[in-house]
Structure formats: structure tokens, C-alpha cells
Amino acid sequence: MKNIISIIKFTVLIVILFAVVYPLAMLGIAQLAPNQGKGETISVNGKVVGYQKIGQKFDKANYFWGRPSAADYNAAGSAGSNKGPSNADYLAQVQKRIDTFLLVHPYLKKADIPSDMVTASGSGLDPNISPQGALIQVKRVADARKLSEEKVKQLVEKMSNKPTVMGTATVNVLELNIALDQLK
Template sequence: MSKHLSPAIRLSLVLLVLVSVIYPLVIAGVAKLAPGGGDGETVSINGKVVGYANLGQSFTEDRYFNSRPSAVDYNAAGSAGSNKGPSNPDYLKTVQARIDTFLVHNPGVRRADIPAELVTASGSGLDPHLSPAAAAIQVARIARVRKLPANRLTQLIGEHTEKPLLGLFGPETVNVLKLNVALDQLR
């Protein structure tokens, strides 16, 4: 028995050091190379932090691009989806209410043209991105409210469209916070 016990203890100690010390240090070191140095990428206006680029925030005023809905009311401490299936009656009522609200604020948009991410929450409830199509469908409303040319808003969306990682992984996205900050800076 002792001939098996000694190697098992040594292996356990080696793995303990590897996964409890070395691996976390390597991951922390790699994170320091990311935007924000591993602390999250902040978005600032005139030196004042207005939000984190990787956390969704609520934008509901007609003068801004609306965010994706959140199942956790944009609370980063409670990241989660709604856990309700697509046939759940409560979930369907929630989505229908979001559709109705969107149509009231965006007259002229057909129900069938509303991108799903504008009326459904993401799995984390904190998704900060929309598709370019979801941003574009809001252009008419924002142009009307801000008295800006629609083509300038479309150009702004294009300037803030993030390409897939290495051109392959994931869809094109638009960060809503960054887009709205740029929108406020238009004159």
C-alpha cells in the first residue's frame, strides 16, 4: 500500500501547485495583455468613466440606440438568463411586450423586421453588443429625434462595427455603449 500512497501524494501536490498557483498566474499574466489590463475595458468621456465596454447597459431614451434586453436588469453581480423556454407563456408575454414597446417607439418598422436580439435577453443577461442590423433598424427614430441625417447615423454604425475575431470567429457586432458615446459626440 505504501508503494502506491507515496506517488499518489506527490502527484496530488504537483497538481495542486499546478492548478492552484501556476495556472492562475499564467491566466492573470495573459489578462494583463487584454484591453483594460485584465480589469475590464472602461469607456470614458472627458476623463470620467461612463461604463464598461463588455457589460450591457440600459439605454431606453429615443435619442439613443437601445441595448439588448437584460434578464437580470443589467446587474453584473447576478449574470444569468431567464431560464424560461421559448414556449413558456410568461416568456412569450415578456417578448410580446418588448415587441410592442419597440414598435411604439419605432413607427414604420414591421414586426417581422425586428431583429431577435432587440426583444430577447442574452444567456448572460449582460450582452453589450447588437448586430449591425439591430442598430440600423433604429436609425430612423434617432435621426428624427436628434434631427440628424440618417446616412450619418448609418456611417457611425459602420465605424463602430467590430469584425469577427481573425475574420472567422463570431458575427460582426456593434458595442452599444461605444456607439452611444460616439453619437453624443456628433455635432
């Protein structure tokens, strides 16, 4: 009986520690973070339109498209597909993405498409694409918005984030699309 009472006390202590104290401590620490731990939001005219570090779906012709998402752009379910490059289902999915991309961009060849435009990132929520991924979409976006390709290309180049020391250049798709909406 003495052991049972000790085990019950220990269980209650652990439940209080990990179900009450720890979450409250994390909430308190989050309050010290920028935006109280709610993420880095992007606002337009005072309205939150997205998060800087979370990708979202753009599929209209007049916007730049981001990377595909294995999590369907659901931040609560962030995950990759866990399918390897030899998995038949994965290869079929990538081929379907390639076919769709070529259908909407008939001026391209399969070899022109950067891999980030047809493969999801590890989290499934990458907000960035390569500058090449943006540049191959310039013609479609310019045509849909009745803008010159040169003007849209200059915007892509302006919005490209160069690596500070190492890494690759990226373009945040949400920020690029917001800047695109502001073009006259």
C-alpha cells in the same frame, strides 16, 4: 478523540486554503491582467462611463438601445431567464418587448425586428447588438438628435465590428452611443 482532532485540523486547513490562500492567489493573478482585473473600462474626458464587455441600459430616444437584460443589467447577478421558448411567461415578455419596440418605432413591422432586440442573451449583459438591430433604430435616433439618417447610418456602419474569421458582425452599443455624442 484522535479522529475528531484530525477532522478539526483538516477543516481548519481547508478553510485557510479556500477562504484565504485561494482568494489571495486569484487577487494576485488579477493584478497581472489588464486594468488589474477590474474590466475594460471606457472613459470619456477622463470619466469612466461604462465597461466594454458589459451591457447597460439605454432607453432614451436619442440613444441606440441594446439587448434586453434578464438580470436588469446587474453584473453581480448575471444570468439568463432560464425560460424556454415554449414558456408562456417568456412568450408574453417577448411580445411585450415587441409591442414596446413597435410603439417607439412606428415605421417598422414586427417582421423587421431582429431577435436580439427583444430577447436577452444568456448572460443578460451582452454589450453588443447586430448591425441590423442598430440600423432599424437609425430613424428614431436621427429624428431625436435632428441629424440626417444617412449620417447616423454611416456611423453605425463605421462602428460595426466584422468577424475576424467566423461569427457574426456586432455593434457595441456603448461605443456607438459615445461616438454618436461626438457627432457634430
